[in-house]
Amino acid sequence: MKPEEETREKIDQLLEIAGWKVQDLRELNLGASQGVAVREFPLESGNADYLLFVDREAVGVVEAKPIGTTLSGVAEQSEKYLTNIPKEIPHVREPLPFAYESTGIETFFRDTRDPEPRSRRVFAFHKPETLKEWLSHSDTLRARLKYLPQLITRDLRDCQIEAIQNLEQSLAESKPRALVQMASGAGKTYTAITLIYRLIKFANAKRILFLVDRRTLGRQTAQEFQQYITPDDGRKFTELYNIQHLTSNTLDLVNRVCITTIQRLYSMLKGKPEFDEELEEHSILEFPPKFEF
Structure with missing residues (x-):
């Protein structure tokens, strides 16, 4: 041939x-x-x-x-x-x-x-x-990312404002990758949820993956989404949009945010129907030899 x-x-x-x-x-x-x-x-x-x-x-x-x-x-x-x-x-x-x-x-x-x-x-x-x-949309996601409205800075720290504004600028410039560095205790998850809310509401992002390295962080992240009060609407994030913390290798397509570990994501990408939850208890970055998929 x-x-x-x-x-x-x-x-x-x-x-x-x-x-x-x-x-x-x-x-x-x-x-x-x-x-x-x-x-x-x-x-x-x-x-x-x-x-x-x-x-x-x-x-x-x-x-x-x-x-x-x-x-x-x-x-x-x-x-x-x-x-x-x-x-x-x-x-x-x-x-x-x-x-x-x-x-x-x-x-x-x-x-x-x-x-x-x-x-x-x-x-x-x-x-x-x-x-x-x-x-069916009049414009693309990349186009919508160029015209996000001004950030409501109430209840945000200066470092959070800087992180969100700089990241949105990077997205508006169509850069495929970005790195946000914030100190421990600076409110990284709250910052990420604020950005995610804006991407879904104003840029109509279809679905966003929130990736963590162990299951406990996934649970904490899901709780923060449940507690997050949207700055313009006043309702909780989860009253407006569905989120899913994966406990199986099945993705529910109605959800706008999916929270999972690196380990489970890798398992899903490999086509595995099931995954041992114990492998999510420790960071794959700390104990890489123990994880075999």
């Missing part, structure tokens, strides 16, 4: 796992599924390796690359397929919003609607219903 064929076979499998119906152009049937991925679709700029349709409208492309290709440098190659879409092809907008580059082993994704679009590594192709949900 040629490298190109091996890549296509792997990409086909990944798309199908994510709920896409993969078709050749000669067998085109956009009504076969909510999400249809059409191989080698002819466009004015050449043949798109895969043109993605959701509810019969084109929403994005997949650029297939041989295994071993450095994907971070080929984003511009998929970009040429996002514009100059023929009028006879129904599409949600131009440029098409979603672009993937994939070797079948590694996949990069970007949303062209972001204020500063950039490719990022993803674990899998998104489901068609996920892309449809994103398209």
